Amino acid sequence: MRILVTGGCGYIGTVLTRRLLDDGNDVCVVDTQWFGNHLDVHPHLTVLKEDTRNIDAIPLVGVDVIVHLANIANDPGVELNPTLSWEVNVLATQQLADRAAKAGVRQFLFASSGSVYGVKNEPQVTEDLPLMPLTAYNKTKMVAERVLLSYADRMRVHCIRPATVCGCSPRMRLDVSVNMLTWQALKTGQITVFGGTQTRPNIHINDMVDVYRHFISNPQLESGCYNAGFENISILSIAERVRQRIPATIVLSESNDPRSYRQNSDKLLGTGFKPRHTVDDAIKDLCVNYRSGALTESDRCHTVRWMKHLNLHG
Numbered sequence: 547m548r549i550l551v552t553g554g555c556g557y558i559g560t561v562l563t564r565r566l567l568d569d570g571n572d573v574c575v576v577d578t579q580w581f582g583n584h585l586d587v588h589p590h591l592t593v594l595k596e597d598t599r600n601i602d603a604i605p606l607v608g609v610d611v612i613v614h615l616a617n618i619a620n621d622p623g624v625e626l627n628p629t630l631s632w633e634v635n636v637l638a639t640q641q642l643a644d645r646a647a648k649a650g651v652r653q654f655l656f657a658s659s660g661s662v663y664g665v666k667n668e669p670q671v672t673e674d675l676p677l678m679p680l681t682a683y684n685k686t687k688m689v690a691e692r693v694l695l696s697y698a699d700r701m702r703v704h705c706i707r708p709a710t711v712c713g714c715s716p717r718m719r720l721d722v723s724v725n726m727l728t729w730q731a732l733k734t735g736q737i738t739v740f741g742g743t744q745t746r747p748n749i750h751i752n753d754m755v756d757v758y759r760h761f762i763s764n765p766q767l768e769s770g771c772y773n774a775g776f777e778n779i780s781i782l783s784i785a786e787r788v789r790q791r792i793p794a795t796i797v798l799s800e801s802n803d804p805r806s807y808r809q810n811s812d813k814l815l816g817t818g819f820k821p822r823h824t825v826d827d828a829i830k831d832l833c834v835n836y837r838s839g840a841l842t843e844s845d846r847c848h849t850v851r852w853m854k855h856l857n858l859h860g
């Protein structure tokens with residue numbers, strides 16, 4: 547099978563690309579490589595250093611499946627340059643979907659976000675609840691979903707709404723909650739928790755990768771949106787789990803982020819997917835990699851910091 551992965555050099559994309567190659571696929575990665583390229587040379591891998599906005603430069607001949615991960619990630623990154631974010635997250639997505647449908651691509655997987663729901667009072671956030679995006683990032687994901695689903699009569703479209711991803715990747719991120727709190731404990735012996743009572747869903751990076759592989763292996767699954775989050779725990783609880791492995795002091799601070807919700811992934815579980823990893827696994831892996839010297843910090847590990855370095859702010 548020939549698979550196109552946009553953003554294949556990213557935090558999730560690097561791990562996914564390696565697994566897809568292990569599965570025996572031919573993989574073409576399209577990535578700006580703003581954060582580098584950690585993929586090894588492989589006879590069945592093509593890596594193009596390209597912006598998805600340059601739509602005509604993306605090869606689609608013979609492509610069976612697209613996994614569209616490329617985007618300006620998370621609220622602070624989008625707020626840094628909203629125009630760039632709408633161009634990449636929405637306009638380029640629409641253009642890619644249009645070309646994919648015309649080229650005969652049979653399946654389009656999209657990395658959306660669980661944050662499209664906004665603040666919910668319901669104890670379980672399911673896919674049938676209305677979307678109330680609060681930020682520009684959330685809005686770009688919601689609009690991109692709607693655009694993509696308009697092509698569902700021409701190809702299978704699966705929009706995945708992940709929880710916050712955690713765990714190790716060759717293209718490491720230390721600006722997502724579990725990774726960030728664990729890194730603080732390892733580096734300084736102090737964990738700063740803003741608020742702490744907010745409950746958020748989480749997913750291990752290996753399970754996130756396996757979600758995409760699950761849909762690729764089951765292209766007959768109904769087009770639509772699927773939550774992907776399996777551990778609904780508070781920010782303070784994450785910090786306490788970190789402290790169980792790393793001697794550290796927890797410092798509580800006020801937060802202006804009110805989001806608190808429990809993502810329900812029964813729809814995904816109903817397709818036969820089974821998660822195999824946990825937040826505790828991610829914390830353990832981070833500790834092991836830190837102590838072996840494999841996990842180090844640089845500005846590239848922080849999306850906004852590196853975007854500013856690249857002068858990508860508006």
